[in-house]
Amino acid sequence: MEGEKADKGIKFKKSENFSEWYTDVIIRSEFVDYSSVSGMMVLRPDSYFLWEQIMNVTDRLLKENGVTNTAFPILIPERLLQKEAKHIEHFKAEVAWVTHGGDSELEERLAIRPTSETIMYESVAKWVRSWRDLPMKLNQWNSVVRWEFKHPTPFLRTREFHWNEGHSIYATEEETIRERDVILGIYEHVLKDYLALPCIVGRKTEQEKFAGGVASYSIEQLMPDGWAIQGPDWHFDGQNFAKVFNIEFLDKDGKKALAWQSTYAISTRVLGALIATHGDDRGLVIPPMMSRIQVVVVPIYKTDNRDKVIKAAMVVASEIGKKSRVHLDDRDDVSPGWKFNEWELKGVPLRIEIGERDINEGKVVAARRDTLEKTDIKIDAVGKESQKLLKNIQKSMYKRAVNLMKSMRSTAYSYASMKSALEVKKGFVLAPWCGSDECENKIKEETGAKITNMPLDQQNKLKGNCIYCGKQAKHMANFAKSY
Amino acid sequence: MEGEKADKGIKFKKSENFSEWYTDVIIRSEFVDYSSVSGMMVLRPDSYFLWEQIMNVTDRLLKENGVTNTAFPILIPERLLQKEAKHIEHFKAEVAWVTHGGDSELEERLAIRPTSETIMYESVAKWVRSWRDLPMKLNQWNSVVRWEFKHPTPFLRTREFHWNEGHSIYATEEETIRERDVILGIYEHVLKDYLALPCIVGRKTEQEKFAGGVASYSIEQLMPDGWAIQGPDWHFDGQNFAKVFNIEFLDKDGKKALAWQSTYAISTRVLGALIATHGDDRGLVIPPMMSRIQVVVVPIYKTDNRDKVIKAAMVVASEIGKKSRVHLDDRDDVSPGWKFNEWELKGVPLRIEIGERDINEGKVVAARRDTLEKTDIKIDAVGKESQKLLKNIQKSMYKRAVNLMKSMRSTAYSYASMKSALEVKKGFVLAPWCGSDECENKIKEETGAKITNMPLDQQNKLKGNCIYCGKQAKHMANFAKSY
Numbered sequence: 001m002e003g004e005k006a007d008k009g010i011k012f013k014k015s016e017n018f019s020e021w022y023t024d025v026i027i028r029s030e031f032v033d034y035s036s037v038s039g040m041m042v043l044r045p046d047s048y049f050l051w052e053q054i055m056n057v058t059d060r061l062l063k064e065n066g067v068t069n070t071a072f073p074i075l076i077p078e079r080l081l082q083k084e085a086k087h088i089e090h091f092k093a094e095v096a097w098v099t100h101g102g103d104s105e106l107e108e109r110l111a112i113r114p115t116s117e118t119i120m121y122e123s124v125a126k127w128v129r130s131w132r133d134l135p136m137k138l139n140q141w142n143s144v145v146r147w148e149f150k151h152p153t154p155f156l157r158t159r160e161f162h163w164n165e166g167h168s169i170y171a172t173e174e175e176t177i178r179e180r181d182v183i184l185g186i187y188e189h190v191l192k193d194y195l196a197l198p199c200i201v202g203r204k205t206e207q208e209k210f211a212g213g214v215a216s217y218s219i220e221q222l223m224p225d226g227w228a229i230q231g232p233d234w235h236f237d238g239q240n241f242a243k244v245f246n247i248e249f250l251d252k253d254g255k256k257a258l259a260w261q262s263t264y265a266i267s268t269r270v271l272g273a274l275i276a277t278h279g280d281d282r283g284l285v286i287p288p289m290m291s292r293i294q295v296v297v298v299p300i301y302k303t304d305n306r307d308k309v310i311k312a313a314m315v316v317a318s319e320i321g322k323k324s325r326v327h328l329d330d331r332d333d334v335s336p337g338w339k340f341n342e343w344e345l346k347g348v349p350l351r352i353e354i355g356e357r358d359i360n361e362g363k364v365v366a367a368r369r370d371t372l373e374k375t376d377i378k379i380d381a382v383g384k385e386s387q388k389l390l391k392n393i394q395k396s397m398y399k400r401a402v403n404l405m406k407s408m409r410s411t412a413y414s415y416a417s418m419k420s421a422l423e424v425k426k427g428f429v430l431a432p433w434c435g436s437d438e439c440e441n442k443i444k445e446e447t448g449a450k451i452t453n454m455p456l457d458q459q460n461k462l463k464g465n466c467i468y469c470g471k472q473a474k475h476m477a478n479f480a481k482s483y
Numbered sequence: 484m485e486g487e488k489a490d491k492g493i494k495f496k497k498s499e500n501f502s503e504w505y506t507d508v509i510i511r512s513e514f515v516d517y518s519s520v521s522g523m524m525v526l527r528p529d530s531y532f533l534w535e536q537i538m539n540v541t542d543r544l545l546k547e548n549g550v551t552n553t554a555f556p557i558l559i560p561e562r563l564l565q566k567e568a569k570h571i572e573h574f575k576a577e578v579a580w581v582t583h584g585g586d587s588e589l590e591e592r593l594a595i596r597p598t599s600e601t602i603m604y605e606s607v608a609k610w611v612r613s614w615r616d617l618p619m620k621l622n623q624w625n626s627v628v629r630w631e632f633k634h635p636t637p638f639l640r641t642r643e644f645h646w647n648e649g650h651s652i653y654a655t656e657e658e659t660i661r662e663r664d665v666i667l668g669i670y671e672h673v674l675k676d677y678l679a680l681p682c683i684v685g686r687k688t689e690q691e692k693f694a695g696g697v698a699s700y701s702i703e704q705l706m707p708d709g710w711a712i713q714g715p716d717w718h719f720d721g722q723n724f725a726k727v728f729n730i731e732f733l734d735k736d737g738k739k740a741l742a743w744q745s746t747y748a749i750s751t752r753v754l755g756a757l758i759a760t761h762g763d764d765r766g767l768v769i770p771p772m773m774s775r776i777q778v779v780v781v782p783i784y785k786t787d788n789r790d791k792v793i794k795a796a797m798v799v800a801s802e803i804g805k806k807s808r809v810h811l812d813d814r815d816d817v818s819p820g821w822k823f824n825e826w827e828l829k830g831v832p833l834r835i836e837i838g839e840r841d842i843n844e845g846k847v848v849a850a851r852r853d854t855l856e857k858t859d860i861k862i863d864a865v866g867k868e869s870q871k872l873l874k875n876i877q878k879s880m881y882k883r884a885v886n887l888m889k890s891m892r893s894t895a896y897s898y899a900s901m902k903s904a905l906e907v908k909k910g911f912v913l914a915p916w917c918g919s920d921e922c923e924n925k926i927k928e929e930t931g932a933k934i935t936n937m938p939l940d941q942q943n944k945l946k947g948n949c950i951y952c953g954k955q956a957k958h959m960a961n962f963a964k965s966y
Contacts, residue, residue: 121517
């Protein structure tokens with residue numbers, strides 16, 4: 001038993017060696033696994049359940065907003081992918097090419113979709129004829145392949161990832177732009193209220209925007225090592241793709257007009273931020289809203305009182321199960337302590353322990369995964385109290401993450417203080433920037449920090465001169481080292 | 484307007500030219516579309532919604548049965564795919580091969596999954612260690628690619644299709660086999676009660692079984708041209724893959740044992756059967772349980788009474804919307820007649836018409852899509868009555884399909900009567916068969932009919948000698964021409 005226990009133990013401390021800790025914990029907890037395809041991973045049941053939760057809530061909100069789901073082919077002909085110059089320029093280095101069907105060489109190479117703009121918009125051009133067909137809000141949930149050559153990290157950089165790709169077509173620019181806050185609002189809601197992750201929302205710079213679009217907006221998360229990671233995004237495509245793919249319609253006056261478009265996505269990458277933000281040296285910590293098992297009941301018994309304890313544990317589990325996803329761990333061949341370690345490793349938010357003495361005292365012990373606190377709760381109230389605890393855990397996990405984020409954010413009005421903030425506080429430094437590619441690149445070169453995004457609300461924040469060149473600043477920008 | 488209307492009209496009659504009707508109706512109704520990848524189609528919102536409904540109900544039932552979802556890589560290394568000889572033998576002619584990542588040639592070709600046994604079982608072999616890890620009931624919802632060279636037909640034969648692939652690993656043969664009726668029961672429920680499709684359940688012959696498995700069981704549907712189409716299936720894999728992939732575990736006695744496995748799937752192909760079975764010369768007919776729009780409300784008005792009628796229609800739609808998925812078609816620029824045609828083409832199960840005279844009489848007109856019958860219903864009871872009608876439509880669509888199926892089934896005890904049944908009644912002929920490949924092949928060669936499957940309950944049915952060779956029959960078998 002000791003051997004098994006040791007085998008499950010995490011070998012690294014999060015605070016000492018974050019990146020080793022990260023991969024160690026997600027493999028050992030049976031959350032994901034490597035596969036025999038380099039750079040591609042397996043989402044095991046616990047992690048895929050999280051992704052399903054994200055899909056379910058996001059999908060419901062998108063549908064309430066008039067979005068309809070579709071499925072376009074997984075393969076895209078090379079000539080189609082090449083239609084938008086900047087778009088192919090960005091993606092061509094990382095396209096996986098299909099060249100053969102069975103033994104036959106294909107006449108034209110086909111790309112596994114790195115993203116589906118080109119194949120979707122070719123169809124959309126056929127479908128959109130009149131203003132009556134608009135807006136057309138299409139979406140798909142699928143996986144895409146991008147043949148990254150950098151070192152892969154589960155969730156953060158993999159050659160296949162899962163996402164939604166929303167593609168909207170509007171009659172006017174105003175309507176398109178109005179969509180931005182709706183979509184980013186949905187994503188923010190999912191991240192904050194389900195994944196317990198704070199969000200930094202803002203606009204990407206010209207150099208960092210989506211290839212082929214006009215403007216990009218992102219939600220950035222912060223990893224505990226102080227590095228930023230880009231989460232969901234929304235892109236304003238203007239009429240760029242409409243021009244190339246000829247997406248025209250007859251407007252209300254019977255005149256030909258060019259459509260306006262947007263694109264947006266949330267991906268499995270957010271699960272990387274979730275693990276990194278909430279996990280600790282004992283393993284994963286999954287927010288209650290997201291966890292496949294929300295409460296695990298662990299009976300504590302010996303041979304002579306087994307029946308009595310198991311019976312009581314079953315009643316407790318069934319009571320909790322009325323409102324929560326519960327699991328009764330009644331395995332006889334591992335000890336309670338072993339079970340505690342295992343469920344802590346897997347990050348189940350709440351553990352209920354019940355032994356004979358507890359039963360006699362009419363109580364159970366509730367152990368929170370987030371704080372590791374233990375409290376007694378009355379058996380009679382176990383359903384209600386565990387519900388309350390789960391809500392509490394969800395809330396306080398978010399609060400803790402917000403505080404962590406706050407402790408790693410600063411504002412700087414000089415290059416020296418920005419560099420020192422990056423050293424000391426790590427994380428995000430908000431600083432005035434002149435808007436030039438040159439300053440952006442120089443700062444990145446010299447400090448390793450890039451502009452992740454620029455806050456949407458600039459009016460109340462813009463102050464000072466560009467920290468690099470000293471010229472008039474155009475934007476306040478969030479600088480951070482970034483995955 | 485007339486021009487538009489004509490454009491929407493279906494050019495073929497279902498009874499006269501089924502296959503032209505089939506593709507015409509699913510394109511014109513905007514259900515699916517062709518894409519620029521030959522053999523791959525686009526699932527537009529109405530068809531994808533149907534697939535989502537199938538996924539939702541099936542997934543819920545699978546989860547109740549202890550199945551957990553996962554996501555394995557989309558690509559499979561060639562060496563892995565080759566591990567099971569019969570398996571690769573079957574699939575190699577239709578594998579889409581990825582040979583390049585960006586500009587780099589890969590060291591080893593990667594197949595886009597035609598099915599995921601090989602990549603999944605490699606992981607499973609690592610995960611399964613003890614009897615405590617079993618059963619392991621894994622599933623994924625994804626799409627697969629099989630590079631068919633035959634003429635593609637939307638849903639029935641395409642180079643990409645969507646499905647679930649369930650893969651279970653058990654400790655014993657008995658448990659594995661017990662799963663069969665659970666899974667086939669779930670699929671039958673989905674087909675009958677949601678898609679309104681009757682099912683012929685049975686075992687596949689040795690020649691028709693899944694490549695690499697021990698025994699296959701299928702649910703067959705009947706197309707209106709009398710051809711069978713295979714629907715969902717369940718495969719008993721025995722220990723074949725376990726041997727090849729080394730899926731071993733320590734049993735309760737601490738001894739090494741080899742695992743037992745099964746595989747099962749339902750695919751978008753069933754949508755082909757749904758369209759073919761229920762559609763008519765006016766277009767699609769979608770069963771109420773499956774339709775994205777269940778009730779469409781069409782107001783009938785002129786300029787001078789528009790406001791009054793629209794207002795009443797909104798009240799009606801809101802009342803119906805409390806229980807059903809409703810759409811109010813308040814477009815001003817197309818006539819009610821045009822709208823009727825369009826919604827009939829799209830197969831919306833129930834249409835509510837409301838004009839000024841109806842309002843004055845306190846009623847609306849309800850038009851059923853399946854029978855095209857019109858009845859008056861009281862405005863006060865429009866919610867309840869439309870609910871009732873939808874249930875009624877669902878039921879009678881299934882009944883009609885059952886009757887159609889019955890009219891195309893027969894039993895034959897001689898080769899002559901079988902051939903005549905195939906001529907006259909088309910559809911399925913149940914006949915005694917000796918069990919030899921030779922007779923099976925000869926019959927197929929001479930009549931075009933293959934053995935789709937053999938009823939599970941043989942005891943009460945087996946009678947007579949093999950219709951081809953006259954020897955003792957071993958099975959009653961369903962013969963049919965098959966897609």
